[in-house]
Amino acid sequence: MPAQLRDLLFVLNPISGDVDKTALESTITAYCTERGRTAAFFHTTGQNDLAHLTSHLAEHRYDAVFAAGGDGTVSLVAEAVSGSALPLGIIPLGSGNGLSKDLGIPQDVPAALRLTWEYTVRTLDTLRVGGLFAAHLADIGFNALIVQKFDEGDVRGPGAYVRIATQEYAAYQPASYHIQTDRETWEGEAFMLTIANANTFGSNVVINPNSRLDDGEFELCLIAPFPNTAAPGLLYRLYTSDFDESDYTRRLRCRHARIAVSGAGQVLVQVDGEPHQLPTPVDVEIQPRSLRVLVPVPTEA
Numbered sequence: 001m002p003a004q005l006r007d008l009l010f011v012l013n014p015i016s017g018d019v020d021k022t023a024l025e026s027t028i029t030a031y032c033t034e035r036g037r038t039a040a041f042f043h044t045t046g047q048n049d050l051a052h053l054t055s056h057l058a059e060h061r062y063d064a065v066f067a068a069g070g071d072g073t074v075s076l077v078a079e080a081v082s083g084s085a086l087p088l089g090i091i092p093l094g095s096g097n098g099l100s101k102d103l104g105i106p107q108d109v110p111a112a113l114r115l116t117w118e119y120t121v122r123t124l125d126t127l128r129v130g131g132l133f134a135a136h137l138a139d140i141g142f143n144a145l146i147v148q149k150f151d152e153g154d155v156r157g158p159g160a161y162v163r164i165a166t167q168e169y170a171a172y173q174p175a176s177y178h179i180q181t182d183r184e185t186w187e188g189e190a191f192m193l194t195i196a197n198a199n200t201f202g203s204n205v206v207i208n209p210n211s212r213l214d215d216g217e218f219e220l221c222l223i224a225p226f227p228n229t230a231a232p233g234l235l236y237r238l239y240t241s242d243f244d245e246s247d248y249t250r251r252l253r254c255r256h257a258r259i260a261v262s263g264a265g266q267v268l269v270q271v272d273g274e275p276h277q278l279p280t281p282v283d284v285e286i287q288p289r290s291l292r293v294l295v296p297v298p299t300e301a
């Protein structure tokens with residue numbers, strides 16, 4: 001039996017996923033009170049949330065911290081608790097909810113709340129990408145551009161993402177990369193380069209099938225520029241866990257990597273759903289077994 005979690009902090013992002021959260025606090029409070037738990041709340045503001053959350057955690061004692069929001073909120077809480085024994089719980093309330101899907105965490109609030117009293121703990125690797133913390137996926141190239149445009153827009157949710165991707169696709173110019181890992185060197189053009197500790201984007205695209213979140217390694221998942229005629233086949237493979245079967249894909253498995261972009265002093269990088277401009281080369285390192293996460297108890301086969 002795992003230890004009982006009594007004092008719980010819920011980190012709420014009021015804007016994530018275009019989901020109305022008016023009733024959420026009272027739902028969580030009622031749920032916890034009925035089961036003899038105490039729920040406290042921390043509301044993100046979008047301004048210095050990591051520093052504020054870190055100092056809140058230094059001043060209060062909790063048994064677990066739940067992120068109630070999208071991938072950005074999960075990443076914020078994951079960074080605040082990583083390297084400590086304090087476990088992260090996830091109540092998925094974003095548009096993508098990538099890490100929670102990879103971990104088999106239920107996607108509706110009442111089912112995810114069960115993790116407050118019925119759970120097992122998994123200890124995951126995390127990444128540092130150009131010095132930034134990443135719990136799930138980062139990328140350079142086409143998807144990073146779409147995430148940036150999405151972030152600049154007023155509309156959230158999966159529909160907005162698909163609309164922007166369709167608008168940007170025709171004019172997109174792939175860059176050339178020089179990648180040095182602890183095992184190999186790779187050079188060439190890429191439409192998209194995903195830095196993956198995990199498997200699946202929130203959109204259910206399986207960018208890195210059959211990889212583990214706790215194996216001490218990560219993957220660089222490359223998609224080469226492809227003709228328009230190859231797009232449907234490639235998309236099909238991305239939705240059917242067949243990444244390696246395409247003529248336009250390649251994966252490099254490693255523990256650290258240095259990614260240089262030809263002719264660019266800076267590069268746009270998407271890290272856990274947030275866009276950043278980073279100086280090149282971008283160094284990526286794995287932080288083995290640095291994050292404890294509450295996940296559902298596996299059911300007997």
Ligand SMILES: Nc1ncnc2c1ncn2[C@@H]1O[C@H](COP(=O)(O)OP(=O)(O)OP(=O)(O)O)[C@@H](O)[C@H]1O
Nearest residue numbers: 016017044045046069070071072073094095096097
């Ligand atoms: N109170 C707030 N007002 C405005 N922005 C906020 C606030 N709180 C957090 N943010 C911003 O929200 C973003 C994180 O959103 P989050 O990833 O949780 O939801 P999402 O983007 O809707 O979902 P997903 O990442 O799953 O698509 C960060 O950029 C953060 O700075």
